Structure formats: C-alpha cells, structure tokens
Amino acid sequence: MDRTMGDSSRTEAGKAVAIWGAGAAAFAKSAAVARITLRQMMFYKTDFLLRCAFLLMILYVFSQLWSAAYGGGETGSVAGFTLKQLLWYLVFTEALTLAAPPICSRIEQEVKNGDVAMRLVRPISYVLYHYASFLAEAALRFAIHLLAGSLVVWPIVGAPNFGYGWAALLSLSLGALTVTFLMAAAIGLCAFWIEETRGLEFVLQKLQFTLGGMLLPIDLMPDWLQRICAWLPFRAAMYLPARAAVHSGGDHLLRDLGVQAVWLAVLGAIVAVIFRRGAVKLHVNGG
Amino acid sequence: MEALRARGLTKAFRVKRKDQGLGGSLRSWLRPEWEEKIAVANIDLDVGRGETVAFLGPNGAGKSTTIKMLTGILHPSSGEATVVGFTPWRERAKLAYRIGTVFGQKSQLWYHLPPLDTFELIGRIYEMKRDDYAKRREDLIERFELGPYLRTPVRKLSLGERMRCEIAASLLHRPELLFLDEPTIGLDVVVKQRIRELIRERNRSEETTVFLTSHDAGDVEELCSRVLVIHHGGLLLDEPVERIKRDVLSRKTITITLAAEVSPEELPCVQGTENVAVAGRQVRLEVDLRRAGVEEVLSGFIGRFGIEDLTVEDPPMEEIIKHIYGER
Numbered sequence: 129m130d131r132t133m134g135d136s137s138r139t140e141a142g143k144a145v146a147i148w149g150a151g152a153a154a155f156a157k158s159a160a161v162a163r164i165t166l167r168q169m170m171f172y173k174t175d176f177l178l179r180c181a182f183l184l185m186i187l188y189v190f191s192q193l194w195s196a197a198y199g200g201g202e203t204g205s206v207a208g209f210t211l212k213q214l215l216w217y218l219v220f221t222e223a224l225t226l227a228a229p230p231i232c233s234r235i236e237q238e239v240k241n242g243d244v245a246m247r248l249v250r251p252i253s254y255v256l257y258h259y260a261s262f263l264a265e266a267a268l269r270f271a272i273h274l275l276a277g278s279l280v281v282w283p284i285v286g287a288p289n290f291g292y293g294w295a296a297l298l299s300l301s302l303g304a305l306t307v308t309f310l311m312a313a314a315i316g317l318c319a320f321w322i323e324e325t326r327g328l329e330f331v332l333q334k335l336q337f338t339l340g341g342m343l344l345p346i347d348l349m350p351d352w353l354q355r356i357c358a359w360l361p362f363r364a365a366m367y368l369p370a371r372a373a374v375h376s377g378g379d380h381l382l383r384d385l386g387v388q389a390v391w392l393a394v395l396g397a398i399v400a401v402i403f404r405r406g407a408v409k410l411h412v413n414g415g
Numbered sequence: 416m417e418a419l420r421a422r423g424l425t426k427a428f429r430v431k432r433k434d435q436g437l438g439g440s441l442r443s444w445l446r447p448e449w450e451e452k453i454a455v456a457n458i459d460l461d462v463g464r465g466e467t468v469a470f471l472g473p474n475g476a477g478k479s480t481t482i483k484m485l486t487g488i489l490h491p492s493s494g495e496a497t498v499v500g501f502t503p504w505r506e507r508a509k510l511a512y513r514i515g516t517v518f519g520q521k522s523q524l525w526y527h528l529p530p531l532d533t534f535e536l537i538g539r540i541y542e543m544k545r546d547d548y549a550k551r552r553e554d555l556i557e558r559f560e561l562g563p564y565l566r567t568p569v570r571k572l573s574l575g576e577r578m579r580c581e582i583a584a585s586l587l588h589r590p591e592l593l594f595l596d597e598p599t600i601g602l603d604v605v606v607k608q609r610i611r612e613l614i615r616e617r618n619r620s621e622e623t624t625v626f627l628t629s630h631d632a633g634d635v636e637e638l639c640s641r642v643l644v645i646h647h648g649g650l651l652l653d654e655p656v657e658r659i660k661r662d663v664l665s666r667k668t669i670t671i672t673l674a675a676e677v678s679p680e681e682l683p684c685v686q687g688t689e690n691v692a693v694a695g696r697q698v699r700l701e702v703d704l705r706r707a708g709v710e711e712v713l714s715g716f717i718g719r720f721g722i723e724d725l726t727v728e729d730p731p732m733e734e735i736i737k738h739i740y741g742e743r
Contacts (some may be wrong), residue, residue: 160539171527248488250513254541408490411428
C-alpha cells in the first residue's frame with residue numbers, strides 16, 4: 129500500500145518536473161526566437177521611421193482637435209478624462225496599435241508561399257514561434273512609439289506624471305498585445321482553409337480601432353455601445369491599459385487583469401482549436 | 416532496422432475549378448465546383464537505416480507532397496507511415512528532433528543576419544547543450560568550410576555558399592534521417608560536386624539516412640544506392656541504382672581514341688550501334704547491348720585501326736529516367 133502511494137507520488141512529482149521542464153524549454157526557445165527577431169528588426173529602420181512619422185502626424189491632429197473640443201481649458205473633464213489624460217490616453221492606444229506587427233498577413237503569406245513547411249518541421253510550436261517573434265517586435269516598437277508620441281503630447285499638456293499608472297500600463301500591455309496577437313492569429317490561421325484572409329483582417333482591425341477604444345475612450349461612447357464593448361475582447365487589447373495608465377489610482381488593476389486573463393483563455397483556446405484543425409486541412413503550395 | 420516505412424500513403428486534396436475570364440471567376444464564386452486531385456496514391460516505402468535513397472519523378476509527380484507527409488507537415492488522406500519510430504503527423508514535434516530537412520527552394524536562414532545567428536537559434540530550438548552545440552558547430556564549420564561566410568549577412572552570400580550553410584544548419588542537431596528536396600537546384604557543377612561530397616561524408620561518418628529528391632542525375636548516381644521512381648502519384652520503380660543502369664537502359668557509350676584520323680565512311684558498320692560521331696582521332700558511339708555486345712563492336716575496330724585509348728561509360732541518369740517513363 130505504502131509502496132503504491134510512494135510510486136504514485138513519485139509519478140506525480142515526475143509529471144510536475146516534466147511539465148516544468150517542458151515549460152522552461154518552451155520559454156528558452158521563445159527567448160531565442162525573440163532575440164533573433166530583434167536582431168533582424170534592426171534592418172528595417174525605414175519602417176520604424178515611417179511608423180513614427182505617421183504616429184506623430186495622427187497625434188498632432190488629435191491633440192489639435194481635442195484641445196479645441198475642451199475649449200483650451202486644461203482643468204475641465206469629459207467622462208472622467210481631462211485633456212491631459214485624454215491626449216496621453218491616445219499616445220498609449222496609438223503606441224500599442226502601431227506596435228503590433230502584421231501577424232495575420234504573415235501567416236497568410238507563409239501558407240501561400242509554402243514557408244509554413246519550414247516552420248512546421250521545427251520542434252517549436254508554430255503559434256508559439258510567431259508569438260515570441262510578435263512580442264519581441266511589438267515590445268521594441270511600443271517603447272519607441274511611446275518616446276515618439278511623447279514628443280507631440282508632452283509640450284502640449286505636460287509630463288506624464290501618472291505614478292502607479294505606468295506600472296498599470298506596463299502590466300496590462302503584455303496582456304493587451306497578447307490579446308491582439310491571438311485575435312490576429314485566429315484570423316491568419318484561417319488561411320489554412322481559405323485563400324484570402326485580408327477581408328477578415330480588415331474587419332478585425334476596424335473593430336479594434338472603434339470598439340477597442342483606440343480613437344476614443346470607451347467611457348465617451350453612448351451607454352448602449354459601452355455595454356456592447358464590455359462583452360467584446362477589443363477593449364482588453366487597448367482601452368484597459370491606456371485607461372489604467374491615465375487614471376493612476378490602480379484600483380481597477382486586478383479586475384482589468386482578470387478581464388484580460390479571461391479573454392486570453394478564451395482566445396487561446398480558439399487559436400489552439402483552429403490550429404489543430406487547420407494542420408489537418410493544410411495543403412502546402414509549391415511542389 | 417528501418418528508418419522509414421510507409422504503407423498505402425495517399426494524399427488527395429480539393430481544387431476549385433475555374434473557367435477562363437471574369438465570367439468564369441464569377442461563376443466559380445457563385446457556384447464553386449471542386450475537383451479532387453490525387454497528389455500521392457497508395458505509396459509503399461521502406462528505407463533502412465544508413466541507406467541513401469533517391470526519390471525521383473517529374474514535376475507534379477508527388478515527390479514533395481510525400482516528403483511533407485513523411486516529415487509531418489501534411490496529414491495524409493489515408494495510409495500509415497513510421498519515420499525513425501514515429502508517426503510523422505501525430506508526433507511531429509518528437510520527430511523533429513530526429514530528422515533534418517533541406518528544401519532547396521526555401522531558406523531557413525535569416526535573410527539579413529549572418530548564418531551564425533540562425534545556427535544559434537537552431538541550437539536553442541533543438542535544445543542542444545551549449546558545449547555540445549559549440550563543438551558540433553565548429554565541426555560543421557570546418558567540414559563545410561564556412562569560416563569565411565559566418566559573419567556575412569545571408570543576403571550577400573552566393574547560392575552555393577548559402578546552400579552549404581543550409582545543409583550545415585540542418586545537420587547541427589545530428590539528425591538520423593535527412594530529407595533533401597532538390598539540394599543542388601540552380602548550383603554550378605563544382606558546387607554541386609562539393610555538396611554531394613559533404614552529404615556522402617555525413618552518410619558514411621554518422622550513418623545518416625538520406626532521402627533525396629532531385630532532378631539532377633548526378634545527385635542520384637553519386638549519392639544514392641537505391642532509386643524510387645514515382646509517377647502520377649504512384650510508385651513506378653524501386654531498384655538499386657546500379658541495376659537500373661544495367662537493366663532498364665542497356666546502353667553504353669563507347670569512346671575510342673585511334674592512332675590516326677579516320678573518316679566516318681571508313682568505320683565498321685556494326686548492328687546495334689547508334690549516334691556515331693567522329694571528331695579527329697576520337698570516335699564516340701552508343702551501343703544497344705540487347706542488339707550487340709561491347710566485344711562485337713570493338714572487334715570491328717581491332718586489327719583495322721590502331722587503338723590508343725578506350726572508355727566504356729553508363730548513360731546519364733536523365734536518359735535513364737526518360738527511358739523508364741517511356742517504357743511503362
């Protein structure tokens with residue numbers, strides 16, 4: 129009896145060690161993918177510059193618009209947002225939006241030109257590979273976009289002295305980018321069945337821009353729309369980190385992290401199912 | 416011990432049928448018509464450990480699809496396969512550690528970075544121990560003479576240099592079985608030769624099983640001991656390279672260097688010889704061994720002309736394959 133128990137606890141321990149080992153190995157592999165992605169990114173300086181230029185232009189236009197809407201007053205508040213909070217909110221949402229690499233088109237391209245075969249013969253999950261590469265690229269871009277965005281907004285409304293808001297921004301941005309990745313990956317993986325995913329990608333992007341609160345904090349939307357947004361994943365990808373950043377209290381942080389966790393679980397499961405089914409359907413072009 | 420075994424491997428997929436023109440596109444959009452295409456039909460394969468097998472066939476015969484099923488990239492429509500003990504499409508990740516792949520028309524190297532960066536990534540992805548990785552990498556760099564290119568971005572490498580790096584990258588994790596899909600495509604003769612030597616050496620020193628597809632007869636003749644020919648998705652032939660050369664195409668090319676120049680009219684007329692060409696003192700002719708023996712051909716020359724040199728060669732593999740298709 130004792131022996132059986134001893135065996136079973138040993139097997140349990142063995143399983144735990146195996147799971148821990150697999151997790152550590154997956155992490156080490158992802159880190160290696162992230163490192164090489166960053167190195168390769170250094171060759172795309174023009175892309176960085178163009179994105180930054182676009183960001184500067186958008187933010188300049190919005191800061192002029194919102195300054196006019198607030199009547200130039202820096203003390204007034206609309207739906208809980210002062211002009212300063214609103215403009216910095218826009219810096220954060222824009223920085224996040226423009227940080228995300230076009231993962232959907234990349235997957236589609238890989239399926240179309242057959243490069244997907246090169247990825248599938250490696251002992252690293254196809255989705256994990258793309259996630260590691262996505263996150264490395266997005267993190268670097270996000271940091272650069274924050275700096276670029278500051279150039280426009282800082283002189284207009286002052287320093288981003290949000291205190292704990294920064295901690296909230298950083299802790300929620302990881303989840304936000306992951307939600308963005310999972311949504312785009314779910315669409316991109318549809319390329320395993322259908323030839324074109326551009327239409328779906330277009331719709332996804334526009335939904336993210338509007339219902340995600342990129343151009344306008346969700347608090348400023350009509351009540352009925354706010355209620356719809358509350359049930360959609362888009363807000364977890366942009367609104368939550370940007371709002372938490374400018375409302376420094378940090379009182380909703382746990383709740384926001386919880387919301388993201390739920391969406392990560394749901395979207396993660398969807399991506400896993402799509403990938404598993406898609407892998408069976410896949411037909412690699414060329415040869 | 417078997418490295419690879421497949422039974423009844425079949426892959427069918429649906430293709431949308433599209434008529435010509437805008438109207439055709441519109442019709443196929445409104446009422447899509449699908450047709451089933453069989454890429455690979457009921458193939459049986461057996462490859463022993465350490466064997467070098469050529470897998471040949473014309474474009475569209477199903478070679479790449481078969482390789483993609485055997486590496487776990489594609490799921491077959493039916494049939495089964497075991498590759499180094501794993502079912503590829505069910506145990507793709509486990510299999511990945513044990514096999515290597517080179518797709519001649521695709522690159523696994525990071526375009527803007529030196530090959531060393533890709534090697535490092537591969538070392539990590541295959542969970543190689545650091546000291547083992549370093550040792551193995553140095554060994555391959557030396558054997559493949561990659562030293563001068565290690566720090567050059569891949570985009571600046573010539574095709575031959577890149578291909579050597581590609582193959583070295585595929586060998587880093589010591590695969591037991593190497594799938595090579597057109598490894599010498601687009602390379603010049605000298606580079607092709609070098610790549611063949613390197614693969615052959617790996618096969619000898621590490622008993623790496625090689626499963627190769629190629630359009631190049633030289634790859635097959637110099638690297639492989641057995642040939643599998645596939646056509647229209649089905650296996651057409653499975654024979655040792657030597658036997659194919661002997662049985663399927665019983666032709667030899669004889670080149671004779673004579674002591675003095677000779678005109679074509681002076682040459683003996685032997686039944687079964689064809690394509691006789693005379694250039695100065697050199698006479699080149701093809702002989703069909705089913706109609707005449709080499710001895711018979713030579714006896715026409717001996718005694719009548721002084722012979723300085725003589726070679727009897729096998730025909731090139733392209734001819735052999737062409738012949739196989741013609742015969743079956």
